[in-house]
Amino acid sequence: MLLPGSGWEPVSGGESATDVFRRGAVYAKCCGPAGVEELQAERERVEWLAGTSMPGASVLDWIESDEGAALLTSAVPGVAASELPWSEKLVAGFASALRSLHDLPVSTCPFERPLTEVLGLAEDVVRRGAVNPDFLTDEWRLVEPSELLARLHAELPEVASKADLVVCHGDACLPNFLFDPDTLEFTGVIDLGRLGIADRHADLALVRAQLADEWSVDADSFFAVYGLTPDPQRLDFYHLLDPLTWG
CATH class of the missing domain: 3.30.200.20 (Phosphorylase Kinase; domain 1)
Incomplete structure (x- = not known):
């Protein structure tokens, strides 16, 4: 060992x-x-x-x-947001924490996560038949992964042309953001294997999905605190892309 x-x-x-x-x-x-x-x-x-x-x-x-x-x-102090009950304060803290990460100067970050590279990862997962159905929505499970991939390819040029590059976490899910369970103050971020410069919507799409899946709430209050009205097309694009990259 x-x-x-x-x-x-x-x-x-x-x-x-x-x-x-x-x-x-x-x-x-x-x-x-x-x-x-x-x-x-x-x-x-x-x-x-x-x-x-x-x-x-x-x-x-x-x-x-x-x-x-x-x-x-x-060890980072605190507990994962996913282990805490929903509250407006926690959602606001999550939004502020992610915005702070996205506001780090891009010029200082040596790591990149190009969209073409991420899409190539999805292509490999689909080619190997390694897509995990548990990561797909009920609607997507009814579609062949190759067809899901084709949808992404069709939208790639437009999505890429609108890219808003920031320092992204790459897996901006509730378990990766920690908070003090008593004060609900943000205490730190973990699991940085996918961190890199990418369109902020890559993170925001995961947040929207997580809030719906874990707490059954929409992301309006999150986006209000974060300070952005997101692009629906890019949210949908990155929401579909992410589950095809884990395999």
């Missing part, structure tokens, strides 16, 4: 291919040799974000061998 010492307890949840463990105030993500490059990319993103005004984890150690790699980070 790559991890030093004993007392590591497995942590369940998340969509990452890594194994996650916790010991006290330290988290560890572990992967085999095939996942080292991806985990190293996440380490670089955690290190970069730690140098900004955005609260999050710090890298404590990096262990690499023929067995794979382990990324050790500090």
Whole structure:
């Protein structure tokens, strides 16, 4: 085992291919040799974000061998928004936190997430027949993944022409934004493997879907605090694109 010492307890949840463990105030993500490059990319993103005004984890150690790699980070205080009951204050805090991330200067971010690259990832997942139906809406499950992909290709030129590039989280879901359970103050963001410069609607589309799925509320109050009336076409486009990239 790559991890030093004993007392590591497995942590369940998340969509990452890594194994996650916790010991006290330290988290560890572990992967085999095939996942080292991806985990190293996440380490670089955690290190970069730690140098900004955005609260999050710090890298404590990096262990690499023929067995794979382990990324050790500090635990971020608070609990995931998904573990808290809906409230206007929590939604407002979520909106403010995401806006703060999106307002980080693009010129300082060394990571990019080009739309063509993300679409290429979706093409690979569809080609391998690896689309997870659990990530699709009831309507989308009735359609062949290749047809869903064709819909994205048809809209790509227009969507790309309207891109509004910011520092995106890449997986802006409720479990990745942490809050103090008593005060509902934002305490930090986690799981940065997909962080990079992209159209802000890539994050906003996931937020809209999460608010509906987890709390059965629309995103109007979120967008009001965030300070933007989003583009419906891009929201729909990125909402469909995301589930095709996990496989």
